[in-house]
Amino acid sequence: MNRLRALWLNLDASLWFIPTLMVAGAILLAFALVFIDLRIEHDWLEEYPLLFGAGSDGARGVLTAIAGSMITVAGLIFSLTLSTLAQVSSQYTPRVLRNFMSDRANQMVLGFFVSIFVYCLIVLRTIRGGDEGSFIPSLAVLMGLVLALVSIGVLIFFIHHIASSIQASNIVRNATEETEAAIKRLFPDQLGQEAGPDEKHDLLRQAGQMIWLAVPSRTNGYVQSVDEDTLMEVARDLDGVVRMEHGIGGFVARGSALISVASYQKKTLTLNAKLSARVNAAFGIGSQRTIKQDVGFGLRQIVDIALKALSPGINDTTTAIISVDYLGALLAQLADRSLASSLRTDTDRVRVIAIRPSFEQFVTTAFDQIRVCADGNVAIYLHLLTALATIKQRTQAPERNKVLRQQGALIGEAATRTLQTEYERSQVRDRLADLWRLDKN
Secondary structure, eight states: OHHHHHHHHHHHTOSSHHHHHHHHHHHHHHHHHHHHHHHSOOGGGGGOHHHHOOOHHHHHHHHHHHHHHHHHHHHHHHHHHHHHHHHHHHHTOGGGHHHHHTOHHHHHHHHHHHHHHHHHHHHHTTOBOGGGOOBOOHHHHHHHHHHHHHHHHHHHHHHHHHHHHTSHHHHHHHHHHHHHHHHHHHSSOOSSEEOOTTTHHHHHHHHHTSOOEEEEOSSOEEEEEEOHHHHHHHHHHTTEEEEESSOTTOEEOTTSEEEEEEETTOOOOOOOHHHHHHHHHTEEEESSOOSSSOHHHHHHHHHHHHHHHHSTTTOOHHHHHHHHHHHHHHHHHHHTSOOOOSEEEETTEEEEEOOOOOHHHHHHHHHHHHHHHTTTOHHHHHHHHHHHHHHHTTOOOHHHHHHHHHHHHHHHHHHHHHOOSHHHHHHHHHHHHHHHHHHHO
16 A cells, blocks of 8 residues: 555656646547547538638648647746756755645646647548548547647746746745645544553553564665554554554665564564565655655755755845744644654554654754754744744643743744844843743733
8 A cells, every 4th residue: 555655646746647647638539539520420510611611731730830839838848847946946945846846737737738739640640631532620620729729828827837836935835735734634643542641651661571573674765654554453463562663754774674573472573574575565665755644844845945045145034934934833733733642552552652753853843953044143033933932822731832942942042142232132032021921821
């Protein structure tokens, strides 16, 4: 299942899959219309000379002109797409390239122009005139003309879409929306029954007394997805426990431990090909992280945009502020959600010890590097504190508030150390005081 999921993710982010389907559809449409033209009477077409009055030479000329112009425009669109990808990679972050490549609008526009080109070629070869015997697929030729007219609107839409998609606010918003979808899908995340707080110590004590067997990975790459049901089934079949050695987004090297397994029967397990294949099939491992099961990667994309904006070569404080604001909105959604426990049980025994991201990890991922790179930038410090205030309003959990207080103290310390004027430092102190007042409320 993970292999199919990984295959679909790669297809979804490719620039060729949707265009290929559209080309296949264009071929089917061309054959269907030519088949209809072969089966119908054409006498009534003479009543509409403006639509169907072209002879064989005229029909060939129209389709040839359309085909030539469509392949030219398709080349232009490919060039615009590649130049956009290069600009986004250099100005923002290479991490968002996958988002652009998986953009349905870009894929469908590319497919549309190539499809018209292929459609015209298919219809062209069916036109006969003179000694060959006359056959003009009038309906198919008319459809080619209609598609050519529609392509004008599609080209205008594409130029507008490209111009909009490279704006910093839209790039950050799109990354945020994709991360929001992952948050709603993943938290809370269920795998068996979650262990209660009072049970965790005893369950971990049971697992600590076992003899562990490492199951190695068969490939290098980042963990993109995990089939949790399969891990639970493996643990039940062994009457033991599965301990993940790498979480979602972690890098695993070929031959290193992917998981460790142990039996409650206090016997030494042996590694066999079936167990190894079953475990490796439960993990989707690819050359890069994806956002489908990895909320941290969604945050990472936005953080990278902010870091690039704060770099001396770019120096775009506004883009960094936009990124911080959206990071605050994402963490606010996480603040009141139940993050899945690392322990999953079946009846009264631990079956899976997973590696789960914590709220503290999400907060540090979002803010630590931005705080360090915002050296002396009062606007970034103020927006970081505003983001923390937004997050604090969404949670009453003491341990999460502790994380937010720690982050606020670090921002205050950095501001005191790097800001040059008392006016700027007083702004940060006032914002910090507002943040501490939320604790008292």
